[in-house]
Amino acid sequence: MKRTSIVGIVALTVLALVLLAPMGADGAELASVKILNKSEWDIHHFYLSPADSNEWGPDQLGEVVLESGSSFTLTDIECDLWDIKVVDEDGDECEIRGVALCDEDAVWRITDDELLACEGWE
Numbered sequence: 001m002k003r004t005s006i007v008g009i010v011a012l013t014v015l016a017l018v019l020l021a022p023m024g025a026d027g028a029e030l031a032s033v034k035i036l037n038k039s040e041w042d043i044h045h046f047y048l049s050p051a052d053s054n055e056w057g058p059d060q061l062g063e064v065v066l067e068s069g070s071s072f073t074l075t076d077i078e079c080d081l082w083d084i085k086v087v088d089e090d091g092d093e094c095e096i097r098g099v100a101l102c103d104e105d106a107v108w109r110i111t112d113d114e115l116l117a118c119e120g121w122e
Helices: 001-019 110-119
Strands: 030-038 043-050 071-078 079-087 093-101 105-111
Touching: 043 071, 093 110, 105 110
Parallel strands: 030 105
Antiparallel strands: 030 071, 043 079, 079 093
16 A cells, blocks of 8 residues: 555656646747856857757847856756857857757856867867
């Protein structure tokens, strides 16, 4: 009797987690991501694109500037592979390809090393 009760509780818990997970219009699981600017440069633009697309989506920062040392949280992002493009205060662009976002509490860190690697300063 106890085994049946435990199995039933586990099954109900799993079902509740599935039903309570945020979902997009097409049924895809949604997540949020916190972007931490750990670089010495302010970020003026932050674009996302599904990894299988050739076009960038809208600037996720809008009028906001992601200053050095600050953070910004994007919500309701589909669990998928994404390409990211950031543009810093000097207008330098950095593209990062194939970033997996499939975790409700993902954190992306933008560092000096990443930005300099994009400019060929490795």
